[in-house]
Amino acid sequence: MAVALNIEAGELLEAFLWKNAEDADSAKVKEELADVIAYALLLADKYKFDVFEIVSEKIIENGKKYPVDKAKGTAKKYNEL
Template sequence: MTSMEKVNAFRDARNWRQFHNEKDLALSITLEASELLEIFQWKTAEEGRQDIDAIKDELADVLIYAYMMADNLDLDIDEIIERKLIKNNEKYPVEKSKDNKATYDDL
């Protein structure tokens, strides 16, 4: 069973799809991402990493909601990631961006 199938099975067993419209899923992604960020608040990156179990939980929540949104919109996650990587490769060519943290408009 794929991750998407497991997420859908969990959701469908509880009849929650009715509550998972795209607006609410986008909100939930943002809220869970904020909870992930909160783990690092007032800490160095190294200090935040020490709470790896909380990081795993919050990152999983972000991904689960993202998977549900992709499913609602009938999007293939591998396909949209590949598409975005192609776009990013064009915006950030290796010869200009390697070892450079500048955004694409500054390259």
């Protein structure tokens, strides 16, 4: 499933290839995004992960690694802040 998820993510990226984000075909984005979400949810289900819980945990972790006062407005990685 992880391989399929990666392939679908690549297909999602194709919708933006050589375009500004606003020029991407929204129907294609919608279709590929649905595939990405479906595979991600199937993978979470296989491992019996609570999607809300793991996303919440990741948001908290990112908040610690990228505090707003240091990270806002920069693309630096957490170890460069």
